[in-house]
Amino acid sequence: MASVDECRQALLDLAARLDANAETRGRLDLDRTLACRIPDLDAAFHGRLADGRLVDITDGDDPRAKIALVANSDDLIAVVAGRLDVTRAVATRQVTIKANPFDLLKLRKLL
Known part of the structure; x- marks a missing residue:
């Protein structure tokens, strides 16, 4: 188990x-609040996605x-390190992303 840090x-x-990738990808029209919940550590972080940036x-x-x-x-x-494909992680429910369907489509551009 990894640490909170x-x-x-x-x-x-x-x-x-x-x-670093925001400039090459072009502007992503997405401005949403984001929560990252880590149940095994009983920890969470939050931030904002704005124009393809966190x-x-x-x-x-x-x-x-x-x-x-x-x-x-x-x-x-x-x-995050690229050792686990995010699509596979979501499909196997190792990672869950809760968002409206339109936001999920926009998020695919980031991944």
Whole structure:
């Protein structure tokens, strides 16, 4: 099991990668609050997806977040590191993404 600090760093790494790729991908019309819940650590983080970037990442849950990602610590780190394919992780329910269908379609562009 990974630590809370390792999960926080994985999210910061993901934010940096999304930021670097935002210019080459073009503008993504998506501005939503995001919660990342890690049940095996009883921890959560929240932030905002804006124009293809993940910004304002802080500790704690946001129960009103428009997009919620739920994953155990090791699965979260594996997805961010690229060792676990996000599509496969969602299909096998290692990772759950709760969002409206239109947001899910837009999220695919980020992945």
